[in-house]
Amino acid sequence: MLTTGFETYCRKRFLELELEGINADHDSLFAKFLSNREREDSQLRAFEAEAAKERVSPVHKLVKDRRIDFGNWDNCKMAYNKGYGIKFGEDIGVPSTHLEEIQRLIEHRDRVVHVSPLLSKVGKDDVPPGRIMFANRQYAAKAVKVASEFVQALHQATLRLKE
Numbered sequence: 396m397l398t399t400g401f402e403t404y405c406r407k408r409f410l411e412l413e414l415e416g417i418n419a420d421h422d423s424l425f426a427k428f429l430s431n432r433e434r435e436d437s438q439l440r441a442f443e444a445e446a447a448k449e450r451v452s453p454v455h456k457l458v459k460d461r462r463i464d465f466g467n468w469d470n471c472k473m474a475y476n477k478g479y480g481i482k483f484g485e486d487i488g489v490p491s492t493h494l495e496e497i498q499r500l501i502e503h504r505d506r507v508v509h510v511s512p513l514l515s516k517v518g519k520d521d522v523p524p525g526r527i528m529f530a531n532r533q534y535a536a537k538a539v540k541v542a543s544e545f546v547q548a549l550h551q552a553t554l555r556l557k558e
Contacts, residue, residue, distance in 0.1 A: 397500060397535075397538055397539060397542050398466065398500050398501050399466075400542070401466075401497065401500070401501075401542055401545075401546065402465045402466035402471075403465075404546050404549075405465040405471050405475075405549070406458060406463075406465040408549070408550065408553060409458060409463075409465070409474060409475065409478065409479075410454075410455055410458055412479060412553055412556065413452055413454055413455065415557070417479065417553075417556050417557065419454045419478035419479055420477060420478055420479070420480070421453055421454060423477035423478065424454060424457060424463075424474065424477050424478050425439065425453075425457075426477075427473055427474075427477050428457055428462045428463055428474070429442070429457075429462070442456070454478065466501065467501070468497065468498045468501050475549075479553070479556060481549075481552050481553065481556075483549075486552045487545065487548045487549055487552050488548050488551075488552070489544055489545050489548045493541045493544060493545055494545075496537075496538065496541045497541065497542060497545055500538055500542065
C-alpha cells in the first residue's frame, strides 16, 4: 500500500504542477518517453492532436496513457528530472539512504505482486545474512517514515519551482 501511495502521489503531483501554471519541458519528456517513430514530425503532431481532442495537454496524455510509470523508480525519477528539472538525489534534500529504501520498497512490492505474496524478506536475494530485513511491524514503521519524508521533501521541491 505504501508503494502504491508513493506512485499515486508522484503521478498526481506531476500533473498538478501543470495545473498550477508550471510548464513541463515537453521536448525532454517526449525524447525520453516516446519512441523514435512517435517523435517523427507527423506522429508527434498526431499525438498532440489526440491530446487536444481529449482536452488534455500532451504531458497529461503521456501520464494518462501510462507512458510514464511512476511505480518504477527510474521512470519516476527521470520524469521529474526531464519534465521539471528536479533531481531526486540533489534537489529533494533527503538522505541517500531514504532513496535506497524507497527503491527497496518498490522492488519488494514488485516481487510480492509478480512472484509470491508470501515473501517477507525485503531486498534482493544476494544480501548477506546479517543484513536481511523482513517485512514486519518495525520495518513498516520505518518505511512509512522514510516514504513520508520523501513525499514531503518532493512536495517542497515542487513548490520551489514557483519561485
